[in-house]
Amino acid sequence: MDIKPYKIKPGSQFRLSQFEAGDKSLINGDKDSARAKLDTLRARLESLQELLYAEGRHKLLIVLQAMDTAGKDSTIRMVFDGVNPQGVKVAAFKAPTAEELAHDFLWRVHAKTPAKGEIVIFNRSHYEDVLITRVNGWIDTGTCKSRYRQINEFEQFLVENGTTVLKFYLHISKDEQKKRLLERRDTPRKQWKFNPGDLASRARWDDYMDAYTDAISATSTRQAPWFIVPANSKLQRNLIVSSVICDTLEGLKMDYPKAVEGLEKIVVE
Amino acid sequence: MDIKPYKIKPGSQFRLSQFEAGDKSLINGDKDSARAKLDTLRARLESLQELLYAEGRHKLLIVLQAMDTAGKDSTIRMVFDGVNPQGVKVAAFKAPTAEELAHDFLWRVHAKTPAKGEIVIFNRSHYEDVLITRVNGWIDTGTCKSRYRQINEFEQFLVENGTTVLKFYLHISKDEQKKRLLERRDTPRKQWKFNPGDLASRARWDDYMDAYTDAISATSTRQAPWFIVPANSKLQRNLIVSSVICDTLEGLKMDYPKAVEGLEKIVVE
Numbered sequence: 337m338d339i340k341p342y343k344i345k346p347g348s349q350f351r352l353s354q355f356e357a358g359d360k361s362l363i364n365g366d367k368d369s370a371r372a373k374l375d376t377l378r379a380r381l382e383s384l385q386e387l388l389y390a391e392g393r394h395k396l397l398i399v400l401q402a403m404d405t406a407g408k409d410s411t412i413r414m415v416f417d418g419v420n421p422q423g424v425k426v427a428a429f430k431a432p433t434a435e436e437l438a439h440d441f442l443w444r445v446h447a448k449t450p451a452k453g454e455i456v457i458f459n460r461s462h463y464e465d466v467l468i469t470r471v472n473g474w475i476d477t478g479t480c481k482s483r484y485r486q487i488n489e490f491e492q493f494l495v496e497n498g499t500t501v502l503k504f505y506l507h508i509s510k511d512e513q514k515k516r517l518l519e520r521r522d523t524p525r526k527q528w529k530f531n532p533g534d535l536a537s538r539a540r541w542d543d544y545m546d547a548y549t550d551a552i553s554a555t556s557t558r559q560a561p562w563f564i565v566p567a568n569s570k571l572q573r574n575l576i577v578s579s580v581i582c583d584t585l586e587g588l589k590m591d592y593p594k595a596v597e598g599l600e601k602i603v604v605e
Numbered sequence: 606m607d608i609k610p611y612k613i614k615p616g617s618q619f620r621l622s623q624f625e626a627g628d629k630s631l632i633n634g635d636k637d638s639a640r641a642k643l644d645t646l647r648a649r650l651e652s653l654q655e656l657l658y659a660e661g662r663h664k665l666l667i668v669l670q671a672m673d674t675a676g677k678d679s680t681i682r683m684v685f686d687g688v689n690p691q692g693v694k695v696a697a698f699k700a701p702t703a704e705e706l707a708h709d710f711l712w713r714v715h716a717k718t719p720a721k722g723e724i725v726i727f728n729r730s731h732y733e734d735v736l737i738t739r740v741n742g743w744i745d746t747g748t749c750k751s752r753y754r755q756i757n758e759f760e761q762f763l764v765e766n767g768t769t770v771l772k773f774y775l776h777i778s779k780d781e782q783k784k785r786l787l788e789r790r791d792t793p794r795k796q797w798k799f800n801p802g803d804l805a806s807r808a809r810w811d812d813y814m815d816a817y818t819d820a821i822s823a824t825s826t827r828q829a830p831w832f833i834v835p836a837n838s839k840l841q842r843n844l845i846v847s848s849v850i851c852d853t854l855e856g857l858k859m860d861y862p863k864a865v866e867g868l869e870k871i872v873v874e
Protein backbone atom coordinates (compact mmCIF):
# COMPACT_ATOMS: atom_id res chain seq x y z
CA MET A 337 0.00 0.00 0.00
CA ASP A 338 1.28 3.44 -0.88
CA ILE A 339 1.36 5.58 2.25
CA LYS A 340 2.85 8.66 0.60
CA PRO A 341 -0.46 10.38 -0.22
CA TYR A 342 -1.20 10.64 3.51
CA LYS A 343 2.18 11.99 4.57
CA ILE A 344 2.64 15.71 4.93
CA LYS A 345 5.89 16.91 3.39
CA PRO A 346 7.91 19.33 5.50
CA GLY A 347 7.03 22.91 4.70
CA SER A 348 4.17 21.96 2.40
CA GLN A 349 1.26 24.32 2.05
CA PHE A 350 -2.04 22.60 2.60
CA ARG A 351 -5.39 23.04 4.29
CA LEU A 352 -7.14 20.26 6.14
CA SER A 353 -10.27 21.09 4.18
CA GLN A 354 -8.48 19.84 1.04
CA PHE A 355 -8.39 16.34 2.50
CA GLU A 356 -11.38 14.10 1.94
CA ALA A 357 -12.36 12.68 5.34
CA GLY A 358 -14.73 10.26 3.63
CA ASP A 359 -12.06 8.72 1.37
CA LYS A 360 -12.54 4.94 1.09
CA SER A 361 -10.18 4.33 -1.81
CA LEU A 362 -8.40 1.46 -0.07
CA ILE A 363 -11.63 -0.46 0.38
CA ASN A 364 -12.84 0.18 -3.12
CA GLY A 365 -16.22 -1.39 -2.49
CA ASP A 366 -14.74 -4.69 -1.35
CA LYS A 367 -14.92 -4.83 2.43
CA ASP A 368 -13.99 -8.49 2.70
CA SER A 369 -10.68 -8.03 0.92
CA ALA A 370 -10.00 -4.91 2.94
CA ARG A 371 -10.62 -6.80 6.19
CA ALA A 372 -8.34 -9.60 5.04
CA LYS A 373 -5.64 -7.00 4.32
CA LEU A 374 -6.06 -5.60 7.81
CA ASP A 375 -5.67 -9.08 9.30
CA THR A 376 -2.44 -9.52 7.36
CA LEU A 377 -1.18 -6.16 8.60
CA ARG A 378 -2.03 -7.12 12.19
CA ALA A 379 -0.06 -10.33 11.90
CA ARG A 380 2.87 -8.37 10.45
CA LEU A 381 2.69 -5.86 13.28
CA GLU A 382 2.60 -8.65 15.84
CA SER A 383 5.86 -10.11 14.48
CA LEU A 384 7.50 -6.73 14.06
CA GLN A 385 6.67 -5.73 17.62
CA GLU A 386 8.14 -8.96 18.91
CA LEU A 387 11.30 -8.26 16.95
CA LEU A 388 11.45 -4.66 18.23
CA TYR A 389 11.12 -5.94 21.78
CA ALA A 390 13.64 -8.75 21.29
CA GLU A 391 16.21 -6.52 19.66
CA GLY A 392 15.76 -3.87 22.36
CA ARG A 393 17.43 -1.14 20.32
CA HIS A 394 14.75 1.06 18.77
CA LYS A 395 11.91 2.98 20.42
CA LEU A 396 8.65 3.81 18.66
CA LEU A 397 6.48 6.76 19.59
CA ILE A 398 3.05 7.09 17.97
CA VAL A 399 1.10 10.30 18.43
CA LEU A 400 -2.66 10.24 17.84
CA GLN A 401 -4.56 13.49 17.57
CA ALA A 402 -8.11 14.09 16.44
CA MET A 403 -11.39 15.79 17.12
CA ASP A 404 -13.72 14.01 19.57
CA THR A 405 -15.29 10.77 18.28
CA ALA A 406 -12.75 10.49 15.45
CA GLY A 407 -11.68 7.12 16.82
CA LYS A 408 -8.42 7.46 18.75
CA ASP A 409 -9.44 4.74 21.23
CA SER A 410 -10.84 2.48 18.57
CA THR A 411 -7.72 2.85 16.39
CA ILE A 412 -5.57 1.75 19.29
CA ARG A 413 -7.77 -1.27 19.94
CA MET A 414 -8.13 -2.33 16.33
CA VAL A 415 -4.59 -1.74 15.08
CA PHE A 416 -2.90 -3.31 18.09
CA ASP A 417 -5.30 -6.21 18.48
CA GLY A 418 -3.21 -9.27 19.26
CA VAL A 419 0.05 -7.39 19.81
CA ASN A 420 1.80 -8.26 23.08
CA PRO A 421 0.58 -5.71 25.64
CA GLN A 422 3.88 -6.07 27.44
CA GLY A 423 5.74 -4.02 24.84
CA VAL A 424 2.99 -1.53 24.01
CA LYS A 425 2.00 1.27 26.35
CA VAL A 426 -0.73 3.83 25.92
CA ALA A 427 -0.32 7.24 27.52
CA ALA A 428 -3.51 9.31 27.54
CA PHE A 429 -3.05 13.01 28.17
CA LYS A 430 -6.06 14.75 29.63
CA ALA A 431 -6.45 18.24 31.07
CA PRO A 432 -3.17 18.79 32.94
CA THR A 433 -3.07 18.46 36.72
CA ALA A 434 -1.84 21.26 38.97
CA GLU A 435 1.55 19.56 39.22
CA GLU A 436 1.80 19.18 35.45
CA LEU A 437 0.83 22.82 34.93
CA ALA A 438 3.58 23.83 37.34
CA HIS A 439 6.10 22.35 34.86
CA ASP A 440 6.85 23.14 31.22
CA PHE A 441 4.41 21.66 28.69
CA LEU A 442 6.82 18.89 27.57
CA TRP A 443 7.54 17.63 31.09
CA ARG A 444 4.67 15.19 31.36
CA VAL A 445 5.07 13.85 27.84
CA HIS A 446 8.83 13.35 28.08
CA ALA A 447 8.22 11.19 31.14
CA LYS A 448 6.06 8.84 29.06
CA THR A 449 8.28 8.43 25.99
CA PRO A 450 9.21 4.85 25.04
CA ALA A 451 12.20 2.94 26.38
CA LYS A 452 14.30 0.68 24.14
CA GLY A 453 12.18 -2.04 22.55
CA GLU A 454 8.91 -0.32 23.46
CA ILE A 455 6.03 1.13 21.50
CA VAL A 456 4.24 4.00 23.22
CA ILE A 457 1.02 5.45 21.85
CA PHE A 458 0.12 8.98 22.89
CA ASN A 459 -3.66 9.37 23.01
CA ARG A 460 -3.58 13.15 22.67
CA SER A 461 -0.23 14.71 23.36
CA HIS A 462 1.88 17.84 23.65
CA TYR A 463 0.02 19.02 20.54
CA GLU A 464 -2.95 19.93 22.71
CA ASP A 465 -0.71 22.74 23.93
CA VAL A 466 -0.89 24.36 20.50
CA LEU A 467 -4.51 23.37 19.78
CA ILE A 468 -7.04 23.72 22.58
CA THR A 469 -4.85 26.40 24.19
CA ARG A 470 -4.78 28.38 20.97
CA VAL A 471 -8.45 27.99 20.06
CA ASN A 472 -9.42 29.18 23.51
CA GLY A 473 -6.97 32.05 23.46
CA TRP A 474 -5.00 30.78 26.48
CA ILE A 475 -1.75 31.40 24.59
CA ASP A 476 -0.92 34.18 22.14
CA THR A 477 0.37 33.72 18.60
CA GLY A 478 3.98 34.31 19.61
CA THR A 479 3.85 31.60 22.28
CA CYS A 480 2.18 29.24 19.85
CA LYS A 481 4.95 29.76 17.27
CA SER A 482 7.64 29.27 19.90
CA ARG A 483 5.98 26.04 20.88
CA TYR A 484 5.99 24.72 17.31
CA ARG A 485 9.76 25.26 17.33
CA GLN A 486 10.19 23.77 20.79
CA ILE A 487 8.15 20.73 19.76
CA ASN A 488 10.31 20.26 16.66
CA GLU A 489 13.47 20.50 18.70
CA PHE A 490 12.14 18.10 21.31
CA GLU A 491 11.08 15.53 18.73
CA GLN A 492 14.40 15.94 16.94
CA PHE A 493 16.13 15.19 20.24
CA LEU A 494 14.05 12.04 20.69
CA VAL A 495 14.90 10.93 17.16
CA GLU A 496 18.62 11.55 17.69
CA ASN A 497 18.39 9.34 20.74
CA GLY A 498 16.90 6.34 19.01
CA THR A 499 13.17 7.06 18.91
CA THR A 500 11.12 6.75 15.75
CA VAL A 501 8.25 9.23 15.79
CA LEU A 502 5.01 8.87 13.82
CA LYS A 503 2.15 11.33 14.14
CA PHE A 504 -1.39 10.72 12.93
CA TYR A 505 -4.24 13.14 12.60
CA LEU A 506 -7.47 11.14 12.32
CA HIS A 507 -9.57 13.24 9.99
CA ILE A 508 -13.35 13.08 10.24
CA SER A 509 -15.88 15.49 8.78
CA LYS A 510 -18.15 17.64 10.87
CA ASP A 511 -21.15 15.68 9.60
CA GLU A 512 -19.57 12.38 10.59
CA GLN A 513 -18.94 13.74 14.07
CA LYS A 514 -22.58 14.71 14.35
CA LYS A 515 -23.62 11.19 13.40
CA ARG A 516 -21.29 9.69 16.00
CA LEU A 517 -22.32 12.07 18.77
CA LEU A 518 -25.98 11.26 18.14
CA GLU A 519 -25.14 7.55 18.21
CA ARG A 520 -23.46 8.02 21.58
CA ARG A 521 -26.38 10.00 22.89
CA ASP A 522 -28.88 7.37 21.85
CA THR A 523 -27.05 4.08 22.57
CA PRO A 524 -27.24 3.08 26.25
CA ARG A 525 -23.84 1.34 26.28
CA LYS A 526 -22.17 4.37 24.71
CA GLN A 527 -23.81 7.13 26.68
CA TRP A 528 -21.02 7.21 29.25
CA LYS A 529 -18.72 8.45 26.50
CA PHE A 530 -20.94 11.41 25.77
CA ASN A 531 -19.38 14.47 27.28
CA PRO A 532 -21.52 17.56 26.81
CA GLY A 533 -18.25 19.50 26.94
CA ASP A 534 -17.37 18.01 23.55
CA LEU A 535 -20.05 20.22 22.04
CA ALA A 536 -17.98 23.28 22.95
CA SER A 537 -15.11 22.02 20.76
CA ARG A 538 -17.59 21.15 18.03
CA ALA A 539 -18.91 24.70 18.10
CA ARG A 540 -15.35 25.88 17.34
CA TRP A 541 -14.87 23.34 14.52
CA ASP A 542 -13.43 25.78 11.97
CA ASP A 543 -11.03 27.26 14.51
CA TYR A 544 -9.80 23.77 15.32
CA MET A 545 -9.31 22.99 11.64
CA ASP A 546 -7.18 26.14 11.36
CA ALA A 547 -5.21 25.29 14.48
CA TYR A 548 -4.58 21.73 13.24
CA THR A 549 -3.60 22.97 9.79
CA ASP A 550 -1.05 25.39 11.21
CA ALA A 551 0.32 22.96 13.79
CA ILE A 552 0.70 20.13 11.29
CA SER A 553 2.31 22.42 8.70
CA ALA A 554 4.79 23.70 11.23
CA THR A 555 5.73 20.35 12.75
CA SER A 556 5.66 17.76 9.99
CA THR A 557 9.38 17.15 9.69
CA ARG A 558 11.40 14.55 7.88
CA GLN A 559 12.28 12.98 11.24
CA ALA A 560 8.82 13.16 12.76
CA PRO A 561 6.22 13.29 10.00
CA TRP A 562 2.49 13.82 10.25
CA PHE A 563 0.02 11.62 8.43
CA ILE A 564 -3.49 12.83 7.72
CA VAL A 565 -5.73 9.80 7.88
CA PRO A 566 -9.22 9.84 6.35
CA ALA A 567 -11.22 8.46 9.25
CA ASN A 568 -14.92 8.59 8.39
CA SER A 569 -14.40 4.94 7.44
CA LYS A 570 -12.87 2.95 10.27
CA LEU A 571 -11.53 0.34 7.92
CA GLN A 572 -9.78 2.91 5.71
CA ARG A 573 -8.36 4.54 8.84
CA ASN A 574 -7.07 1.28 10.31
CA LEU A 575 -5.51 0.19 7.03
CA ILE A 576 -3.55 3.42 6.72
CA VAL A 577 -2.36 3.57 10.32
CA SER A 578 -1.37 -0.11 10.30
CA SER A 579 0.47 0.21 7.00
CA VAL A 580 2.45 3.24 8.09
CA ILE A 581 3.50 1.55 11.33
CA CYS A 582 4.44 -1.73 9.62
CA ASP A 583 6.37 -0.04 6.82
CA THR A 584 8.22 2.14 9.30
CA LEU A 585 9.18 -0.77 11.54
CA GLU A 586 10.33 -2.78 8.54
CA GLY A 587 12.49 0.15 7.49
CA LEU A 588 14.43 -0.17 10.73
CA LYS A 589 16.13 -3.35 9.49
CA MET A 590 15.87 -4.99 12.86
CA ASP A 591 17.24 -8.38 13.74
CA TYR A 592 17.02 -10.79 16.63
CA PRO A 593 19.96 -10.36 18.99
CA LYS A 594 22.86 -12.72 18.54
CA ALA A 595 22.83 -15.70 20.87
CA VAL A 596 25.37 -15.55 23.69
CA GLU A 597 28.77 -17.00 22.80
CA GLY A 598 28.87 -20.76 23.16
CA LEU A 599 25.13 -21.01 23.79
CA GLU A 600 24.82 -24.38 22.08
CA LYS A 601 27.33 -25.86 24.52
CA ILE A 602 25.51 -24.72 27.65
CA VAL A 603 24.32 -27.72 29.61
CA VAL A 604 20.94 -27.57 31.33
CA GLU A 605 21.20 -29.91 34.31
CA MET B 606 -15.32 -23.64 35.73
CA ASP B 607 -14.59 -24.22 39.39
CA ILE B 608 -11.63 -22.06 40.38
CA LYS B 609 -11.62 -23.07 44.06
CA PRO B 610 -9.14 -25.96 43.76
CA TYR B 611 -6.46 -23.49 42.67
CA LYS B 612 -7.06 -20.91 45.39
CA ILE B 613 -4.96 -21.04 48.52
CA LYS B 614 -7.03 -20.57 51.66
CA PRO B 615 -5.61 -18.16 54.23
CA GLY B 616 -3.48 -19.96 56.76
CA SER B 617 -3.65 -23.28 54.93
CA GLN B 618 -0.76 -25.69 55.24
CA PHE B 619 0.50 -26.86 51.89
CA ARG B 620 3.66 -27.54 49.97
CA LEU B 621 4.12 -26.60 46.33
CA SER B 622 5.32 -30.14 45.70
CA GLN B 623 1.75 -31.35 46.43
CA PHE B 624 0.50 -29.51 43.37
CA GLU B 625 0.62 -31.29 40.04
CA ALA B 626 2.31 -28.90 37.57
CA GLY B 627 1.31 -31.21 34.72
CA ASP B 628 -2.41 -31.17 35.52
CA LYS B 629 -4.52 -30.97 32.33
CA SER B 630 -7.87 -31.78 33.83
CA LEU B 631 -9.60 -28.84 32.16
CA ILE B 632 -8.58 -30.02 28.73
CA ASN B 633 -9.48 -33.61 29.35
CA GLY B 634 -8.04 -34.78 26.06
CA ASP B 635 -10.18 -32.43 24.01
CA LYS B 636 -8.01 -29.51 22.92
CA ASP B 637 -10.53 -28.09 20.47
CA SER B 638 -13.22 -27.67 23.12
CA ALA B 639 -10.65 -26.23 25.50
CA ARG B 640 -9.57 -23.67 22.91
CA ALA B 641 -13.17 -22.75 22.23
CA LYS B 642 -13.65 -22.22 25.98
CA LEU B 643 -10.63 -19.97 26.06
CA ASP B 644 -12.04 -17.91 23.17
CA THR B 645 -15.27 -17.48 25.09
CA LEU B 646 -13.36 -16.39 28.17
CA ARG B 647 -11.40 -13.85 26.11
CA ALA B 648 -14.58 -12.36 24.72
CA ARG B 649 -15.98 -12.17 28.26
CA LEU B 650 -12.82 -10.47 29.49
CA GLU B 651 -12.93 -7.98 26.64
CA SER B 652 -16.47 -6.90 27.64
CA LEU B 653 -15.69 -6.91 31.34
CA GLN B 654 -12.61 -4.74 30.84
CA GLU B 655 -14.63 -2.27 28.80
CA LEU B 656 -17.17 -2.12 31.59
CA LEU B 657 -14.45 -1.67 34.23
CA TYR B 658 -13.00 1.18 32.20
CA ALA B 659 -16.38 2.77 31.51
CA GLU B 660 -17.52 2.57 35.10
CA GLY B 661 -14.18 3.96 36.32
CA ARG B 662 -14.73 2.84 39.88
CA HIS B 663 -12.76 -0.35 40.51
CA LYS B 664 -9.04 -1.05 40.04
CA LEU B 665 -7.65 -4.50 39.28
CA LEU B 666 -4.13 -5.57 40.18
CA ILE B 667 -2.86 -8.89 38.88
CA VAL B 668 0.42 -10.26 40.23
CA LEU B 669 2.26 -12.89 38.20
CA GLN B 670 5.10 -14.82 39.78
CA ALA B 671 6.89 -17.90 38.51
CA MET B 672 10.20 -19.58 37.85
CA ASP B 673 11.90 -18.66 34.56
CA THR B 674 10.23 -20.01 31.41
CA ALA B 675 6.97 -20.72 33.26
CA GLY B 676 5.16 -18.39 30.89
CA LYS B 677 4.54 -15.05 32.53
CA ASP B 678 4.94 -13.17 29.23
CA SER B 679 2.95 -15.69 27.28
CA THR B 680 0.11 -15.66 29.82
CA ILE B 681 -0.16 -11.91 29.48
CA ARG B 682 -0.25 -12.14 25.70
CA MET B 683 -2.70 -15.02 25.50
CA VAL B 684 -5.13 -14.05 28.25
CA PHE B 685 -5.34 -10.38 27.26
CA ASP B 686 -5.41 -10.96 23.51
CA GLY B 687 -7.98 -8.56 22.08
CA VAL B 688 -8.48 -6.59 25.27
CA ASN B 689 -8.18 -2.82 24.80
CA PRO B 690 -4.54 -1.96 25.55
CA GLN B 691 -5.67 1.46 26.71
CA GLY B 692 -7.01 0.13 29.98
CA VAL B 693 -4.43 -2.59 30.60
CA LYS B 694 -0.90 -1.83 31.72
CA VAL B 695 1.96 -4.21 32.32
CA ALA B 696 4.61 -3.33 34.88
CA ALA B 697 7.69 -5.55 34.73
CA PHE B 698 9.93 -5.46 37.76
CA LYS B 699 13.53 -6.36 37.11
CA ALA B 700 16.61 -6.08 39.33
CA PRO B 701 16.06 -2.79 41.19
CA THR B 702 17.94 0.34 40.11
CA ALA B 703 20.11 2.33 42.49
CA GLU B 704 17.27 4.81 42.98
CA GLU B 705 14.78 2.04 43.71
CA LEU B 706 17.16 0.40 46.18
CA ALA B 707 17.51 3.71 47.96
CA HIS B 708 13.77 3.49 48.78
CA ASP B 709 11.75 0.90 50.66
CA PHE B 710 10.88 -2.26 48.70
CA LEU B 711 7.24 -1.25 48.13
CA TRP B 712 8.06 2.19 46.73
CA ARG B 713 8.48 1.17 43.10
CA VAL B 714 5.47 -1.13 43.09
CA HIS B 715 3.13 1.34 44.77
CA ALA B 716 3.95 3.81 41.99
CA LYS B 717 2.65 1.32 39.40
CA THR B 718 -0.61 0.26 41.04
CA PRO B 719 -3.77 0.70 38.96
CA ALA B 720 -5.87 3.84 38.79
CA LYS B 721 -9.69 3.72 38.70
CA GLY B 722 -10.92 1.71 35.73
CA GLU B 723 -7.50 0.22 35.05
CA ILE B 724 -6.08 -3.29 35.02
CA VAL B 725 -2.39 -3.49 35.89
CA ILE B 726 -0.42 -6.71 35.55
CA PHE B 727 2.74 -7.05 37.58
CA ASN B 728 5.25 -9.24 35.74
CA ARG B 729 7.22 -10.15 38.86
CA SER B 730 6.53 -7.92 41.82
CA HIS B 731 7.31 -7.03 45.43
CA TYR B 732 7.31 -10.79 46.04
CA GLU B 733 10.82 -10.96 44.58
CA ASP B 734 11.83 -9.20 47.79
CA VAL B 735 10.93 -12.33 49.78
CA LEU B 736 12.07 -14.82 47.11
CA ILE B 737 15.35 -14.14 45.32
CA THR B 738 16.53 -12.08 48.30
CA ARG B 739 15.81 -14.95 50.66
CA VAL B 740 17.22 -17.74 48.50
CA ASN B 741 20.45 -15.79 48.10
CA GLY B 742 20.64 -14.93 51.77
CA TRP B 743 20.47 -11.16 51.17
CA ILE B 744 17.85 -10.87 53.92
CA ASP B 745 17.59 -12.83 57.16
CA THR B 746 14.58 -14.80 58.37
CA GLY B 747 13.39 -12.00 60.62
CA THR B 748 13.38 -9.48 57.78
CA CYS B 749 11.62 -11.94 55.54
CA LYS B 750 8.84 -12.47 58.10
CA SER B 751 8.47 -8.73 58.63
CA ARG B 752 8.14 -8.33 54.89
CA TYR B 753 5.31 -10.90 54.68
CA ARG B 754 3.45 -8.80 57.23
CA GLN B 755 4.29 -5.54 55.48
CA ILE B 756 3.12 -6.98 52.16
CA ASN B 757 -0.16 -8.11 53.72
CA GLU B 758 -0.72 -4.70 55.22
CA PHE B 759 0.14 -2.95 51.97
CA GLU B 760 -2.20 -5.16 49.93
CA GLN B 761 -4.92 -4.72 52.54
CA PHE B 762 -4.50 -0.96 52.17
CA LEU B 763 -4.86 -1.25 48.39
CA VAL B 764 -8.00 -3.35 48.80
CA GLU B 765 -9.52 -0.87 51.26
CA ASN B 766 -8.94 1.82 48.68
CA GLY B 767 -10.81 0.13 45.87
CA THR B 768 -8.27 -2.25 44.36
CA THR B 769 -9.03 -5.89 43.67
CA VAL B 770 -5.88 -7.98 44.03
CA LEU B 771 -5.31 -11.37 42.35
CA LYS B 772 -2.02 -13.23 42.63
CA PHE B 773 -0.97 -16.13 40.43
CA TYR B 774 1.92 -18.51 40.82
CA LEU B 775 2.48 -20.24 37.48
CA HIS B 776 3.61 -23.69 38.51
CA ILE B 777 5.89 -25.67 36.20
CA SER B 778 7.93 -28.74 37.03
CA LYS B 779 11.70 -28.79 36.97
CA ASP B 780 11.60 -31.19 34.02
CA GLU B 781 9.31 -28.90 32.08
CA GLN B 782 11.71 -26.01 32.69
CA LYS B 783 14.56 -28.09 31.33
CA LYS B 784 12.57 -28.81 28.20
CA ARG B 785 11.81 -25.13 27.70
CA LEU B 786 15.37 -23.97 28.37
CA LEU B 787 16.68 -26.45 25.81
CA GLU B 788 14.08 -25.24 23.33
CA ARG B 789 15.25 -21.67 23.85
CA ARG B 790 18.86 -22.71 23.48
CA ASP B 791 18.20 -24.51 20.23
CA THR B 792 15.63 -22.28 18.48
CA PRO B 793 17.26 -19.31 16.72
CA ARG B 794 14.25 -16.99 17.23
CA LYS B 795 14.13 -17.79 20.92
CA GLN B 796 17.82 -17.68 21.75
CA TRP B 797 17.68 -14.02 22.75
CA LYS B 798 15.52 -15.09 25.68
CA PHE B 799 18.13 -17.51 26.96
CA ASN B 800 19.83 -15.94 29.92
CA PRO B 801 22.64 -18.12 31.30
CA GLY B 802 21.91 -16.46 34.65
CA ASP B 803 18.61 -18.37 34.74
CA LEU B 804 20.61 -21.52 35.35
CA ALA B 805 21.71 -20.14 38.72
CA SER B 806 18.05 -19.98 39.84
CA ARG B 807 17.45 -23.43 38.40
CA ALA B 808 20.33 -24.80 40.47
CA ARG B 809 18.51 -23.54 43.58
CA TRP B 810 15.16 -25.03 42.49
CA ASP B 811 14.29 -26.64 45.84
CA ASP B 812 15.19 -23.50 47.76
CA TYR B 813 12.90 -21.51 45.49
CA MET B 814 10.06 -24.00 46.02
CA ASP B 815 10.51 -23.55 49.78
CA ALA B 816 10.63 -19.78 49.48
CA TYR B 817 7.49 -19.76 47.31
CA THR B 818 5.67 -22.14 49.64
CA ASP B 819 6.39 -19.97 52.66
CA ALA B 820 5.64 -16.69 50.92
CA ILE B 821 2.35 -17.93 49.46
CA SER B 822 1.27 -19.46 52.79
CA ALA B 823 2.01 -16.24 54.60
CA THR B 824 0.37 -13.88 52.13
CA SER B 825 -2.67 -15.63 50.67
CA THR B 826 -5.36 -13.60 52.35
CA ARG B 827 -9.09 -13.37 51.87
CA GLN B 828 -8.62 -9.93 50.33
CA ALA B 829 -5.64 -10.77 48.16
CA PRO B 830 -5.61 -14.50 47.45
CA TRP B 831 -2.97 -16.57 45.70
CA PHE B 832 -3.83 -19.06 42.99
CA ILE B 833 -1.46 -21.87 42.14
CA VAL B 834 -1.82 -22.50 38.44
CA PRO B 835 -0.62 -25.77 36.86
CA ALA B 836 1.39 -24.38 33.96
CA ASN B 837 3.14 -27.23 32.18
CA SER B 838 0.18 -27.03 29.80
CA LYS B 839 -0.27 -23.52 28.44
CA LEU B 840 -3.91 -24.14 27.66
CA GLN B 841 -4.68 -25.34 31.19
CA ARG B 842 -2.81 -22.33 32.56
CA ASN B 843 -4.61 -19.81 30.36
CA LEU B 844 -8.02 -21.32 31.13
CA ILE B 845 -7.46 -20.99 34.86
CA VAL B 846 -6.03 -17.47 34.82
CA SER B 847 -8.77 -16.24 32.46
CA SER B 848 -11.52 -17.85 34.53
CA VAL B 849 -10.30 -16.38 37.78
CA ILE B 850 -10.08 -12.89 36.28
CA CYS B 851 -13.49 -13.10 34.61
CA ASP B 852 -15.22 -14.52 37.69
CA THR B 853 -13.64 -11.87 39.87
CA LEU B 854 -14.63 -9.00 37.60
CA GLU B 855 -18.16 -10.35 37.34
CA GLY B 856 -18.32 -10.44 41.12
CA LEU B 857 -17.81 -6.69 41.22
CA LYS B 858 -21.36 -6.11 39.93
CA MET B 859 -20.26 -3.29 37.70
CA ASP B 860 -22.54 -1.19 35.59
CA TYR B 861 -22.17 1.41 32.87
CA PRO B 862 -22.31 4.91 34.34
CA LYS B 863 -25.65 6.65 34.20
CA ALA B 864 -26.08 9.01 31.28
CA VAL B 865 -25.90 12.70 32.17
CA GLU B 866 -29.23 14.21 33.15
CA GLY B 867 -31.28 15.22 30.13
CA LEU B 868 -28.88 13.59 27.66
CA GLU B 869 -31.62 12.65 25.25
CA LYS B 870 -32.59 16.30 24.92
CA ILE B 871 -29.11 17.53 24.07
CA VAL B 872 -29.05 18.92 20.57
CA VAL B 873 -26.03 18.30 18.37
CA GLU B 874 -25.86 21.22 15.93
